[in-house]
Amino acid sequence: MFASVKRKLKPLPQRAAEMLARLKSVRGMTDGEKSVHALGLAATPEERWQLTRNHLRLFNCSPRSKRKA
């Protein structure tokens, strides 16, 4: 029953933008740094995992890319 009333999440970019707006007043970090961290904080654990795996794939060191012998 409770599973069906689960709150629907907004898309990640929207959540990240809202998070960044809440972090605007924090001192000691550039907007670029805050923007990256806002994305990380706004994401769910599953999304965070996927973001990191996607990043690794960019450098061809994804766990799914073929290992060298």
Next chain:
Amino acid sequence: MLAGMSAANLQGVLASTVDVDVWIGLPARQYVRVINLCRKLNATVQSRNKVYLSDQTPVDFIYEIHGLQTFEKECARAGRLAFHGLKIPVLSLKQICQSKEAIGRDKDKLHVLLIRQVLKLDKAEKKTRRKRK
């Protein structure tokens, strides 16, 4: 229990890490029990501390972490995160920071900086949200 930068990733620190570090609550001499379990899961065993899962994910097994207390004590302090349909114990960002400060490698110094930034922003964000309510 999930440790290292993979644990930090799941808590919002977007820093790259290739290995998944798992802290095992067993004495290191009992590594065979872990390795046998990995073999059952069709993992490729590289050494007593490192395996590659069937999807090629590298997993490191750690039996002791510098700068932290015993597994039992730290596990009690650790958070539980919903991940892949399971609730898994994950070292908190503060615990990860503590262990990385104790090791003090160059890459750890960068990771500590990133973790501290996230802790600071997380605290500020919670404060802002409370004010709005």
